[in-house]
Amino acid sequence: MASTPPNSAGSPWASHLVPGVIPVPPKPRHIPGSTPVPRPGAVARSKGRTLSSCPIGAWPILNQLLQRMRLEEFLRAYLPRPDRRCRVAPALGVTLLLKNVLLCREPLYGVGEWAAR
Numbered sequence: 477m478a479s480t481p482p483n484s485a486g487s488p489w490a491s492h493l494v495p496g497v498i499p500v501p502p503k504p505r506h507i508p509g510s511t512p513v514p515r516p517g518a519v520a521r522s523k524g525r526t527l528s529s530c531p532i533g534a535w536p537i538l539n540q541l542l543q544r545m546r547l548e549e550f551l552r553a554y555l556p557r558p559d560r561r562c563r564v565a566p567a568l569g570v571t572l573l574l575k576n577v578l579l580c581r582e583p584l585y586g587v588g589e590w591a592a593r
Contacts, residue, residue: 548571
């Protein structure tokens with residue numbers, strides 16, 4: 477079985493050739509097919525019924541308190557308006573950071589994952 481040398485014109489990497497450099501094919505990614513996705517909370521089963529429960533902590537209390545304070549409304553009034561460069565409105569971003577500090581104190585590099593939960 478003859479194969480095309482990696483630095484020849486018939487190679488699948490021919491469009492990415494750099495003179496004097498031999499291209500290396502990319503490594504295949506390992507994607508486990510049978511690994512279940514972990515789900516938060518606990519699951520209880522009895523008599524053919526399933527109950528899923530997740531801890532919610534202080535979220536409902538804090539959300540109610542911040543709504544009564546109208547914090548986001550005040551932040552929208554005093555912070556700059558979002559423009560097309562913003563992925564998140566400034567008032568919403570400050571509100572999320574405040575909730576992060578009050579509820580779980582994730583480091584800033586973990587806030588994106590924390591907000592996605």
